[in-house]
Amino acid sequence: MGVKDRSTQRYTPNGDREVAVALILAQPVAGEWALVFVTSRNHASKLTLPKGGWESFESVEEAARREAIEESGAHCIRCASLEAWEHQEFINSGKQSRCLLHVVPLLFERFEDTWLEQAERKRFLIPVEQITNGNSTLNIENEEFTIKKEFVDVVRQHFKNDVFLALLKTLKT
Template structure:
């Protein structure tokens, strides 16, 4: 799979559910040998660590979107090895409709590139499974981390 040198921007190609929830695809990037997970610094909230993720666009599969976002945000390239689930995010209490639906996959990292699209916006850092689960800033991300293969070792 080829990824561009720049990150995709805009929401004109975004996928949405019938209820209007935005689909977000992402990865839990793992190093199985080192038993660690790669997180990136949040671009919106300083000091927060997140899984690489972003909008699923209509010209790609969920897996392609997740792998692309992991490349753009973390410079990580690898092989998707598992579907980790779908998670509603920010449920509207009045309608019961989520703002977003996060779809996560496990990506076995094969290499980290020295240059990647968001390298000037984000820091990337390896964490142990326990550290990643504790530090991930969103509940949906912690749930995905708890489903990855490192949780069962």
């Protein structure tokens, strides 16, 4: 696992934990945009975007890229035409703490064959259309997974935005 020492963790003035979220955009063979999701460490049937604490010694982009590699083995490059954004705070139910998500759009380059959290997580490419069309429960490889609500909200909010979609059309992976 990655950084566990919370002494370098960023917090908002209210004490909410600041979390970097890697929104990894990939274009499969069919040309349809997909996102990299991973299983939750604590709930194997829940899917989440790679995410984790934003440390004081790194930029939010560095944190998101670190989390992408640790949790999914995905190497990414910065999507220069898409800015990072903050998303609503949410309650981390396992720890009863509040978090502020900093979503960083990244372009997928490649997967490592092995990665740091491989024993704890599975990784999947999920077509964006499946999520924006209201599917938060998916059957993948004969297993049922549910995408965590806060990440369904992130995807729906930004992939229903015409400006965001227009920018995606200009990108090449």
